[in-house]
Amino acid sequence: MSNVVGSDVIGALDDVLEKEREALLSGNLEAIGRLLEQKEALIEELSVLEEIEAKALHDLTGKMKRNQDLLDHALAGIRSVAGRLAAMRRVRSSLDTYDANGTKRSVDMTNDTSLEKRA
Template identity: 45%
Template structure:
């Protein structure tokens, strides 16, 4: 491939990595899939160009590392929310305590869904 082709691919990937950063910061994870497909296509194109220098690839590498850190933070946040929601569900179901002998004891918090009619 020509030098112009590699320059266009480098610029396209650079722009895409900036878009990916914006998507990650905004939390727009739905767009991340489409960007990933395009990123894969661009990287495949760059891999087919053996004449790229380290200097040309270094700025892209820094952006990829930055975006990986942002993605890891987003995933950690999602895991934290999922764990918190699971804990809230457990609390709604009842309370667990330990008695004097160290045995776990559960108090149900489930309410009866039946109405009591009084005269």
């Protein structure tokens, strides 16, 4: 493979990594998914190149690590929000109280919409 092809792949991967970073910072999850396919294809092309400039490879590795850290933090934030939403749903469906001895007691707060008829 020629050096021109190698620099084209490196340049394209660099562009994708920058777009991925921007998508991560802006919270654009759809763009991240679309860029993943491009990134995987370019990494596959990069893996078959015979000669790669060490500095260019080092720069790409740094950007990939940076984006992975951003992605890890975004996932942690999503998990945190999911946990908070689950806690809020629990609060709406039950009420936890404590007696004078510190014993926890849950009171079910669901609405009973059935109608009871008595004679």
